[in-house]
Amino acid sequence: QVLLVESGGGLVQAGGSLSLSCTASGGPFNTLRMGWFRQAPMKEREFVAFVTQSGSRTYYGDSVRGRFTISRDNAKNTMYLQMNSLKPEDTAIYYCAAAKDIWFFAKESMYDYWGQGTQVTVSS
Numbered sequence: 622q623v624l625l626v627e628s629g630g631g632l633v634q635a636g637g638s639l640s641l642s643c644t645a646s647g648g649p650f651n652t653l654r655m656g657w658f659r660q661a662p663m664k665e666r667e668f669v670a671f672v673t674q675s676g677s678r679t680y681y682g683d684s685v686r687g688r689f690t691i692s693r694d695n696a697k698n699t700m701y702l703q704m705n706s707l708k709p710e711d712t713a714i715y716y717c718a719a720a721k722d723i724w725f726f727a728k729e730s731m732y733d734y735w736g737q738g739t740q741v742t743v744s745s
Contacts, residue, residue: 623648623734625717630739633707637743641702643717643736650698651675654720657691657702658729659713659741669715670702671726680726685711707743714738 629641645653657669670691671680679691690703700717717736718729725731 623653623719625719625734625736627715627717627736627739630715630741632742632744635707635709635743635745637707638703638705639707639741641704641715641717641739641741643700643702645698645700645719645734651695652721653734654723654726655691655693655700656718656720656726656732657700658716658718659711660716660738661710661713664713666716666729667713668727668729672700682727704741707741709743709745711741712743713741715741 624646625643627643633639656671658666659669660666668682669685672691672693676693688706693700716738718732719734720732723731
């Protein structure tokens with residue numbers, strides 16, 4: 622069983638930056654495909670970003686591309702999400718997710734493990 626724990630959420634002003642972390646335990650981290658999702662109140666969960674096992678390839682949702690950067694450090698069993706130029710519509714709970722295997726990285730049901738989420742609030 623893989624345990625994922627997010628950290629780094631908080632309150633920031635529009636245009637500001639925030640960095641999220643997701644630390645994994647209980648399994649071989651370098652075999653996992655990792656992603657970030659977010660969910661705002663009254664809305665469905667939205668794909669944010671994905672990174673392959675080695676960190677060599679990344680993919681982003683249309684709403685965050687160019688502003689967010691996903692990365693991972695396998696030696697630390699940690700994945701990161703650097704968020705820049707934040708907008709009020711980025712306000713959501715951000716979830717870390719991990720998959721043993723995946724064919725469509727933006728599909729929520731493909732992921733096997735989920736963190737508890739961390740709140741990001743962007744004020745206008």
